[in-house]
Each structure stands twice: as structure tokens, then as C-alpha cells.
Amino acid sequence: MQIHPLITDSKTLSDFCARIAKSPYIAVDTEFMRENSYWPELCLVQVADPHEAAAIDPKAPGLDMTPLLDLMVNNEDVLKVFHAGGQDIEIVHNLTGKTPHPMFDTQIAAMALGLGEQIGYGNLVDAWMGVVLDKGARFTDWARRPLDKRQIDYAIGDVTYLIQIFPKMLEELRKTGRGDWLDQEMERISDPSHYENDPQQAWQRVRIASKKPDVLGRLKALAAWREIEAQDKNLPRGRIVKDETLADIASHPPRNQEELGKVRGLSATWRTNDIGARLMNALAKHQPLGRDEMPDREPRRPGLGKDGALVADLLKLLLKIRSRDINVAARLIARTDDIDALAAGVREGLSILEGWRYEQFGRDAVDLVEGRMAFAVRNGRLKMTRTE
Incomplete structure (x- = not known):
């Protein structure tokens, strides 16, 4: 892979973006500072396709970022790959009013592949590439100029490994038939409404x-x-x-x-x-909050009560078992509020009663609540058994 010098001029950036726009996917990461500001201060953008990679200095005088931002938010032919990309997406949204699309987040994909609920990038690289990253430059001041070689090398590593890991993860998702499980999650994190500060x-x-x-x-x-x-x-x-x-x-x-x-x-x-x-x-100038904005005095869903709380605990135990059996992070399968609602008697509008979540967990969860399944210990291993 060709690693370019730090891009600081508009012509080089435009040419780079024109080339990588021909790739089916690119890896993206950013470095920013926000400890002392409301808006995150974008300090560096790293981008790679399978053949070349570069870091772009958005603080360089006169640099026109338009080609890169257009690639992010207006090019539907190129998949944008992030790792734990929430804050990166927020920055793009602040600059454009849009979010990168289509996109793929390897941290979420890792959940579907049984690699934990919030695997860090270093652990991801270690798991898939067998490489231990040098994190020495992680907490440096990215706003200070000039950036030194160690900082740039560290930053570039965030996309050069990511662009290699993504196709491996994609192939594994295809083998396990879990690629479709992620569609809803990817659309959720790319929803612009999540990044608006009204x-x-x-x-x-x-x-x-x-x-x-x-x-x-x-x-x-x-x-x-x-x-x-x-x-x-x-x-x-x-x-x-x-x-x-x-x-x-x-x-x-x-x-x-x-x-x-x-x-x-x-x-x-x-x-x-x-x-x-x-x-x-x-x-x-304040006005009393209108009735349509008032939070419900009672929960939107039925309260659990003591017995319902015990049922919810059983459902969470079932979730742990199913998560272990299919090797998928529990957080991807079910949210706590959905489990509590199921325990309280709700049977509509729950994500665990739809699609793959129903097949992998929801059906057994309903059967457990309604007395058609029970826990059993066999050969020292906790399992579910049907009571019928």
C-alpha cells in the first residue's frame, strides 16, 4: 500500500479523492480535540482504500475540504468504514449537515462475531492482524502544529489496518449469515437526527x-x-x-x-x-411545558413490580445463554428496556420480537415468560429445555 505524505494543499486532496472514489470501500478515521470546546475541533483526517492511504490536515491554510466531504456524504457508491465512528460521524455532520452513507462500523460488526460489546481498535487489530499497536501518540495535542512523524504514522495506522480488516470481517459475516443482522444498526448510527443539537x-x-x-x-x-x-x-x-x-x-x-x-x-x-x-x-420568557411534551407520569410500558423484575432477571439469564451459544454480544441482541417490557407483558413494538432477534432470542423469551420453557443444568452447563 502506498502511504502518501501529509496532504496540505487542495490540488493533492482533490486528486487523492478522485482516485479513491473509484474504490468500492474506504476506511476513515479522525483526530480531534474537544475538551475545551462545544464543537469538536477537527485536527486530522485519515483515509485509505485498498491501494493507498493518506492523512489530511484540515488546519492547513487554504485547504479546500469539499472533495473529501462530498465523497463522505454525497457518494453512495463508496462504502465508508469506521471503527466506533460515532464522533467521526458527528464531525462530518457538523461540517455538512449530513452523515456518511453508506457506512459500516467494525465495532458493531465485532459484536455480531462474538468479539465483545465495545472492542477497542487496538484489540481489533490484535485479534484480526496479530499486530500490537503503539499507542504512545494517542493522547498528544492534535491541534498543535507542526505534527511530527510519530503522530502521523500513528494516525495513518488507524486506517491502513482497518482497510485490511474490513474484508476479512465481511467474509466472516457472510459465512455465518449475520451480515443482514447489522443493516438496522448501521442505518441507526447513520441517522442524521442522532447528531443534531436542537x-x-x-x-x-x-x-x-x-x-x-x-x-x-x-x-x-x-x-x-x-x-x-x-x-x-x-x-x-x-x-x-x-x-x-x-x-x-x-x-x-x-x-x-x-x-x-x-x-x-x-x-x-x-x-x-x-x-x-x-x-x-x-x-x-419561559412557558409551562405543554401537555404534548410532558414526560409520562407512569412509564410508557407496564411497570414490572417485584414478580415482573424476577421475570426480567430470568430473561437476562436467557439472553446470556443465547449470547454464549451463538457467540454474539448480548447488547446487539436485546436492550434492557425491551426485556423489561416483555417481562411486563408487552408483545408489540419490541425489536426482540422482529426479524433475526426473534429467531435467535425473542421466540424463546416469549416461551419462557409464558411457561413453555425452563432452565436446566446438563453436564454442568446451563441450558434451556421445553416444558411441553
């Missing part, structure tokens, strides 16, 4: 005990205000106001800006500064 929905991420419409209305207004402040200042949300402080203000609103100086988690300067004034303005 200020009006930010309140749903903040924990608060109260379910009163007026309190939640204040929380919605405050969370939207904080989201906008964080975006405008490009600071992490917690640097503006921490979640617990936001919830406290929503539950016990100050009568005036002067009282902000008494709020735990805010400095005394909020009594007189502009940001304190904007917070009070957001509070003044």
Missing part, C-alpha cells in the same frame, strides 16, 4: 426530580439558553452552567438577578454581568 430539546438531557409543567418549562428555557450560549462561545455546556445548577434554578427560580449570586455553582459576578441578565431573560 436547543429546544436540550432539557431532555438534564436530570430533574420534578415533573411539574412550570418547573419543566423553566428547565426547557434554561437548557435552550445554555445550549445557545455554549454554541456561540464554543465552550462545553458545563463551562456555562452545570446540569445540577440548571436543575436547581428551574426548581427554585431566583426572583431577580441579584439572587443569582446566592445560587450554588454560580459566581457572585452573575448578579450584575451580561450572562446573568441573559439567564434571567430566558427565565422570564
Whole structure:
């Protein structure tokens, strides 16, 4: 494989993208910094096809990233392969408003091949290539320039091995007939709605005990205000106001800006500064949360109760057995909320009652709940047995 020098000019990038656009698949990874910012700062992009690989410096003066971004989001003929690509996809979405498509995530594929629920890239390379990666450059400052050779070599390794591992994984998935199992998961992680930061929905991420419409209305207004402040200042949300402080203000609103100086988690300067004034303005404009937005007082699905919780525990034991028997990560087969709902009597709208999940787990799970299956120990091994 040809490894190119760091790409820092538009012509070289355009030519590189034109060549790899002819490949059926490419491997993609990014290096970024976000510890001190709201928006992740893209510092490096690594891309490879089966024949060549390059790192691209998005911070290079005058570099036009359009050819690369077009390849990511507008070329449906090239499959984009990531490993644990959630944050990489988020960065592309921030830059384009779209997500890479079609795409394949090797961490999710590893779940279908029995390699654990969240296998790291280093362990993936070790398992498939027998290579132990040097992780010495992992926590370096990727925003600092110039990048040294060790950093670039480390970064390039994230795609040169990935482009070799992907066809091996794909072949194994075909052999086991599990390729179709991943389609739903790949579409889910490429859904643009997962990467949108709507200020009006930010309140749903903040924990608060109260379910009163007026309190939640204040929380919605405050969370939207904080989201906008964080975006405008490009600071992490917690640097503006921490979640617990936001919830406290929503539950016990100050009568005036002067009282902000008494709020735990805010400095005394909020009594007189502009940001304190904007917070009070957001509070003044709040409306009680509408009925259509109110969280349900009762769970959407039937409550478990003590006996139901025991049934759910049995279903989780069954899940462990099935996961072991078919060598697939339990997390890929079933979610906890679906198991709890099945234990509570729900029989519709559950992913474990559809498609391959039903065949591999859901059918036996229903039979267990309804008394047609039981646990048994045979030759020291826990198994399921039919009661009929």
C-alpha cells in the first residue's frame, strides 16, 4: 500500500479523492480535540482504500475540504468504514449537515462475531492482524502544529489496518449469515437526527426530580439558553452552567438577578454581568411545558413490580445463554428496556420480537415468560429445555 505524505494543499486532496472514489470501500478515521470546546475541533483526517492511504490536515491554510466531504456524504457508491465512528460521524455532520452513507462500523460488526460489546481498535487489530499497536501518540495535542512523524504514522495506522480488516470481517459475516443482522444498526448510527443539537430539546438531557409543567418549562428555557450560549462561545455546556445548577434554578427560580449570586455553582459576578441578565431573560420568557411534551407520569410500558423484575432477571439469564451459544454480544441482541417490557407483558413494538432477534432470542423469551420453557443444568452447563 502506498502511504502518501501529509496532504496540505487542495490540488493533492482533490486528486487523492478522485482516485479513491473509484474504490468500492474506504476506511476513515479522525483526530480531534474537544475538551475545551462545544464543537469538536477537527485536527486530522485519515483515509485509505485498498491501494493507498493518506492523512489530511484540515488546519492547513487554504485547504479546500469539499472533495473529501462530498465523497463522505454525497457518494453512495463508496462504502465508508469506521471503527466506533460515532464522533467521526458527528464531525462530518457538523461540517455538512449530513452523515456518511453508506457506512459500516467494525465495532458493531465485532459484536455480531462474538468479539465483545465495545472492542477497542487496538484489540481489533490484535485479534484480526496479530499486530500490537503503539499507542504512545494517542493522547498528544492534535491541534498543535507542526505534527511530527510519530503522530502521523500513528494516525495513518488507524486506517491502513482497518482497510485490511474490513474484508476479512465481511467474509466472516457472510459465512455465518449475520451480515443482514447489522443493516438496522448501521442505518441507526447513520441517522442524521442522532447528531443534531436542537436547543429546544436540550432539557431532555438534564436530570430533574420534578415533573411539574412550570418547573419543566423553566428547565426547557434554561437548557435552550445554555445550549445557545455554549454554541456561540464554543465552550462545553458545563463551562456555562452545570446540569445540577440548571436543575436547581428551574426548581427554585431566583426572583431577580441579584439572587443569582446566592445560587450554588454560580459566581457572585452573575448578579450584575451580561450572562446573568441573559439567564434571567430566558427565565422570564419561559412557558409551562405543554401537555404534548410532558414526560409520562407512569412509564410508557407496564411497570414490572417485584414478580415482573424476577421475570426480567430470568430473561437476562436467557439472553446470556443465547449470547454464549451463538457467540454474539448480548447488547446487539436485546436492550434492557425491551426485556423489561416483555417481562411486563408487552408483545408489540419490541425489536426482540422482529426479524433475526426473534429467531435467535425473542421466540424463546416469549416461551419462557409464558411457561413453555425452563432452565436446566446438563453436564454442568446451563441450558434451556421445553416444558411441553
